[in-house]
Every structure is written in C-alpha cells, then in structure tokens.
Amino acid sequence: MSRLVIVSNRVTVPEKGGAAPAGGLAVALRAALEERGGVWMGWSGKSSGVREPAPLDIKVHGNITYALTDLTKTDVEEYYHGFANRVLWPICHYRLDLAEYGRKEMAGYFRVNRFFAQRLAPLIEKDDIIWVHDYHLIPLASELRQMGLKNKIGFFLHIPWPPADVLFTMPVHEQIMRGLSQYDLVGFQTVHDLDNFGGGLVREGIGERLDDNKFSTYGRTFKGGFYSISIETKEFAEFARKAASNVMVRKARQSVEGRNLIIGVDRLDYSKGITQRIDAFERFITTNPAHQNKVTYLQITPKSRSEVPEYEQMQRTVAEQAGRVNGAIGTVDWVPIRYINRSVARPVLAGLYRLARIGLVTPLRDGMNLVAKEYVAAQDPDDPGVLVLSRFAGAARELTGALLVNPYDIEGTAHAIARGLTMSLEERKQRWEKMMDHLLKHDINRWCDDFLQDLARS
Structure with a gap:
C-alpha cells in the first residue's frame, strides 16, 4: 500500500501521551495515516523575523511522521492574513465587498506555497500519494510538478467554490485555476461547488468538462468530484x-x-x-x-x-x-x-x-x-x-x-x-x-x- 502524505496549513499533532486530537477531521486523517504509514506536513503556527528557516520539526508518533515548518512574520502577514484570508476567503464566500487584493500579498501567497513545496519534496517517496487540504495551498501541486514530482496529488477544498461571475473578479483567477489543474483529483463539498468550477472553465474558454467528473484544461486532464465532509x-x-x-x-x-x-x-x-x-x-x-x-x-x-x-x-x-x-x-x-x-x-x-x-x-x-x-x-x-x-x-x-x-x-x-x-x-x-x-x-x-x-x- 502506498504511503499517504497530507499537507495542510496547520498540523494537528497528538497531545502528550499520544491522545487523539479533538475533532472528526483530525481523527479520520490520523487513522488513514496510521493505516498506510505516512507524513503530515504543515505550518507549526510559529513565526519570527528570521529569513533563514529552522530545520523541519520532525515528530514521530507510531506510523506517522509529523513535519512542521516555521514561517516568517512577513510570510504569515502576506500569505495567511493577506491573500488567503482577505482575498480567497471572502471571494469564495461571495463577499466581493470585503476582498482586498494587493500584489504584495498575492506574491507572498505563491512564495509560501513554493516554500512548502521545497520543504516537502525531500520527504516524498516514489509511490507516495499526496493529499493537499484547503484554499491556503491551491498552488502547491503546481510547485511540486515544476520540481519534477510525478506522484498522484489530490486536493480538497473545505470552503465553497463560487460561480464564474464571482471568481473572475479576482485579478489572479487564472493562476488559481491553473494551479488546480495540476492535481489529479480536485474535491469539493457539494455538487454545486463542482458545477461552479466546471462552469467557470467552460465560460472562461480555458477548458472543457469531458464528463460529470473529468476536466481538461491547460494541457492536463484531471478528475473532479464532490465529497461532503462529515463527523464521527x-x-x-x-x-x-x-x-x-x-x-x-x-x-x-x-x-x-x-x-x-x-x-x-x-x-x-x-x-x-x-x-x-x-x-x-x-x-x-x-x-x-x-x-x-x-x-x-x-x-x-x-x-x-x-x-x-x-x-x-x-x-x-x-x-x-x-x-x-x-x-x-x-x-x-x-x-x-x-x-x-x-x-x-x-x-x-x-x-x-x-x-x-x-x-x-x-x-x-x-x-x-x-x-x-x-x-x-x-x-x-x-x-x-x-x-x-x-x-x-x-x-x-x-x-x-x-x-x-x-x-x-x-x-x-x-x-x-x-x-x-x-x-x-x-x-x-x-x-x-x-x-x-x-x-x-x-x-x-x-x-x-x-x-x-x-x-x-x-
């Protein structure tokens, strides 16, 4: 069985004594990692003014390796507070009036995704399956592909995906769509989100929907689907x-x-x-x-x-x-x-x-x-x-x-x-x-x- 590698903005590390983290999502992902063996990588939550990052903080619990990375204060401000939460979040929630696009924050978002890819790539083995979570990390697969990784990479969006008229108000919507095209499977919460995504590709003239769950754009063919997240x-x-x-x-x-x-x-x-x-x-x-x-x-x-x-x-x-x-x-x-x-x-x-x-x-x-x-x-x-x-x-x-x-x-x-x-x-x-x-x-x-x-x- 292939190893599973999960990447998320934040990592849920077991508490002292190995107790399972609270919340169904963390429990399920942890169970999948335990079964297959694998890595869970993400931001440690720590930030500093240091330009050169500290080595990855590696914590091993059973069959799972947790790999945590620090970010600089500038990274957090531009990537997290800036583009992710003041552009992507409001636009995906249909709040165009609250979206504040800035070129500096946009550059920081893509820079941090490149940084994540550079830290993740040395941990990846040939047959690993990579599962990326949420809007913070949309460009991650593109960065990994540019580094030569051929692994299967999936992406799941935990928030809504807006229709074309909303999405295309974002100045870098094409780069975001191109980033999603680099995954092998893009998962959404509902069929309406999936339809919004497919409709945007067709309406913008940048791709086509080959069938209910297959898309073609930017020279790639990949799958899309809806997977309604639940609880234990x-x-x-x-x-x-x-x-x-x-x-x-x-x-x-x-x-x-x-x-x-x-x-x-x-x-x-x-x-x-x-x-x-x-x-x-x-x-x-x-x-x-x-x-x-x-x-x-x-x-x-x-x-x-x-x-x-x-x-x-x-x-x-x-x-x-x-x-x-x-x-x-x-x-x-x-x-x-x-x-x-x-x-x-x-x-x-x-x-x-x-x-x-x-x-x-x-x-x-x-x-x-x-x-x-x-x-x-x-x-x-x-x-x-x-x-x-x-x-x-x-x-x-x-x-x-x-x-x-x-x-x-x-x-x-x-x-x-x-x-x-x-x-x-x-x-x-x-x-x-x-x-x-x-x-x-x-x-x-x-x-x-x-x-x-x-x-x-x-």
Missing part, C-alpha cells in the same frame, strides 16, 4: 450521551430553569450570519409574546482572526447587538441571549447540543458546516431537538429533515424558530431519524475512504 457520527452520539453527566452541562441545565434552550455555535466570522440570527431571534420574541421568559438563546462564538480588521470590528458589533437585544426585551429575571466569546470544551459542547430544543445554524454561505451534523448526532433519540438550517450551507443538501431557512429573511427564520419550538414529538423524531440515518452511513471515515479511493483510481 456514532462516536459523537455516544460522547453527547455521556456528556449529560458533565458538571458544566448539569449547571447549564439548572441555569436555564426549565426554559427551552436555543443554541448557536460559530467561529466569529462574517460568513456565519450571526447578526442576522440575533435579529431573527429578537423578531421571534417580539412576534410571539407567549415565548417571552420561556426560552434562552445561547450563542457560543470563539474569537477568530482578530489580526484582520474586519473580524475585530465584527466582534464589537455582535457583542453590542446582543447587549442591545437583551436591554430591549429582557426582564429582571430573564436574560434572553447569553453570548460567550470564547471556546467551550468539546464534552461540554456535546452536552449543550443535547440540551437544546433548537439548533440554530444559519450561515450566509458555508462549504458544509459540521456544527449542524454534530447537533443532529448529539440528540436524544427519545426527545430530539429541531435543526434550523440555512439553505446556503452545504449541509442543507444532506440534512433534509432540517427546517431550511434563508438567513437574509429575518421573518422567515423567526417563523422557523417558532415552528421548531411547537413541533410535535412525532414529527421531531421523524425528521431526526431521517438525518441520523444519513449521518451514520456517511460519516467522516467514509468521506476519507471515498476520496482516497478515487484519487488512487485517477
């Missing part, structure tokens, strides 16, 4: 069941004092629709006075990319909005919105999902959204909650038992909250069972296996 469904369900006895979860149950709990869990990001969600909750309360003092909305939103000005501003905006709503509709004995601006331990989070009657997952645009899947997996089969889900999340293509909403439609989302809170137990069970059956069949391990099998056949 069975394990997470058991995790949530046991979390009911967690001390913090018991305190949370006592603190809501018999009220229905509505939960939202999101990284602080403008793509998540948090401000629209708070507006929808306020509208729900003001138009359904019978629910006043009967519900608690818990929004957990860890800080994200605070070095980027748009995120710092958003942090202030969300906090001020939550405070305004609490001031407007709260009472002496009822705080409608509890806003937590930090991370919550995964055992506690699983227990909170299980407590919540409504899971409110309403991004403006999302590649998949694993919170929606975790919420479903965490539910009590005898008394499941209701998932209110944005139709613009990739998860909406799979979780057909959810109440789908347009997050821009404040009235519609407020109505869905009300419907979820009054839904009969029979309907809640039917909707939940449909989604849970799907997640049990399509878990994170199947996602990993499907992609690697298709890459091996490419």
Whole structure:
C-alpha cells in the first residue's frame, strides 16, 4: 500500500501521551495515516523575523511522521492574513465587498506555497500519494510538478467554490485555476461547488468538462468530484450521551430553569450570519409574546482572526447587538441571549447540543458546516431537538429533515424558530431519524475512504 502524505496549513499533532486530537477531521486523517504509514506536513503556527528557516520539526508518533515548518512574520502577514484570508476567503464566500487584493500579498501567497513545496519534496517517496487540504495551498501541486514530482496529488477544498461571475473578479483567477489543474483529483463539498468550477472553465474558454467528473484544461486532464465532509457520527452520539453527566452541562441545565434552550455555535466570522440570527431571534420574541421568559438563546462564538480588521470590528458589533437585544426585551429575571466569546470544551459542547430544543445554524454561505451534523448526532433519540438550517450551507443538501431557512429573511427564520419550538414529538423524531440515518452511513471515515479511493483510481 502506498504511503499517504497530507499537507495542510496547520498540523494537528497528538497531545502528550499520544491522545487523539479533538475533532472528526483530525481523527479520520490520523487513522488513514496510521493505516498506510505516512507524513503530515504543515505550518507549526510559529513565526519570527528570521529569513533563514529552522530545520523541519520532525515528530514521530507510531506510523506517522509529523513535519512542521516555521514561517516568517512577513510570510504569515502576506500569505495567511493577506491573500488567503482577505482575498480567497471572502471571494469564495461571495463577499466581493470585503476582498482586498494587493500584489504584495498575492506574491507572498505563491512564495509560501513554493516554500512548502521545497520543504516537502525531500520527504516524498516514489509511490507516495499526496493529499493537499484547503484554499491556503491551491498552488502547491503546481510547485511540486515544476520540481519534477510525478506522484498522484489530490486536493480538497473545505470552503465553497463560487460561480464564474464571482471568481473572475479576482485579478489572479487564472493562476488559481491553473494551479488546480495540476492535481489529479480536485474535491469539493457539494455538487454545486463542482458545477461552479466546471462552469467557470467552460465560460472562461480555458477548458472543457469531458464528463460529470473529468476536466481538461491547460494541457492536463484531471478528475473532479464532490465529497461532503462529515463527523464521527456514532462516536459523537455516544460522547453527547455521556456528556449529560458533565458538571458544566448539569449547571447549564439548572441555569436555564426549565426554559427551552436555543443554541448557536460559530467561529466569529462574517460568513456565519450571526447578526442576522440575533435579529431573527429578537423578531421571534417580539412576534410571539407567549415565548417571552420561556426560552434562552445561547450563542457560543470563539474569537477568530482578530489580526484582520474586519473580524475585530465584527466582534464589537455582535457583542453590542446582543447587549442591545437583551436591554430591549429582557426582564429582571430573564436574560434572553447569553453570548460567550470564547471556546467551550468539546464534552461540554456535546452536552449543550443535547440540551437544546433548537439548533440554530444559519450561515450566509458555508462549504458544509459540521456544527449542524454534530447537533443532529448529539440528540436524544427519545426527545430530539429541531435543526434550523440555512439553505446556503452545504449541509442543507444532506440534512433534509432540517427546517431550511434563508438567513437574509429575518421573518422567515423567526417563523422557523417558532415552528421548531411547537413541533410535535412525532414529527421531531421523524425528521431526526431521517438525518441520523444519513449521518451514520456517511460519516467522516467514509468521506476519507471515498476520496482516497478515487484519487488512487485517477
């Protein structure tokens, strides 16, 4: 069996004692590496002003070699904070108004990808299969090909891929498309993302779609596919069941004092629709006075990319909005919105999902959204909650038992909250069972296996 080499912007190294990292993706990739033997390479998270990089930090755990590289502060600013998160991220999330293209940042993005390739190439053996992850590293295969590597190289994009009219606003869109053409398999979250990619090739006149999953452009023929990422469904369900006895979860149950709990869990990001969600909750309360003092909305939103000005501003905006709503509709004995601006331990989070009657997952645009899947997996089969889900999340293509909403439609989302809170137990069970059956069949391990099998056949 060929060795597997995974490359990602950041590397999840096991904690002391070899404990598996939290999160389904890291668990699945680690299992695939253990089975095949291999290397996981990426940025260490450390940066300095030193021009000459330190040697790779090599850590061996069982069958896996972790290879971590430092970056310079300039690299981090231009490649990560600059082009990746202020050009690619907003454009892929359809936010042209927030994209700030700069030639210096663009050059830094390609320079760091070349640097990754130079550090990775000496580790590669002839029959290795290379799997590159996410938008930070789109040009990596092109750099490796220029160095003479003939290995099979796959790429998976964890975020949405926009249609041609959005993508082509980016000044270097052709270089990005050319970079993707150097992979043997390009994977997207949904069929819509795959269609956007193929449509862009044809519309720009730079390639053609030979069949549903084969493309030709820039002198290369390669495969494309959609592989909806998932979670470790069975394990997470058991995790949530046991979390009911967690001390913090018991305190949370006592603190809501018999009220229905509505939960939202999101990284602080403008793509998540948090401000629209708070507006929808306020509208729900003001138009359904019978629910006043009967519900608690818990929004957990860890800080994200605070070095980027748009995120710092958003942090202030969300906090001020939550405070305004609490001031407007709260009472002496009822705080409608509890806003937590930090991370919550995964055992506690699983227990909170299980407590919540409504899971409110309403991004403006999302590649998949694993919170929606975790919420479903965490539910009590005898008394499941209701998932209110944005139709613009990739998860909406799979979780057909959810109440789908347009997050821009404040009235519609407020109505869905009300419907979820009054839904009969029979309907809640039917909707939940449909989604849970799907997640049990399509878990994170199947996602990993499907992609690697298709890459091996490419």
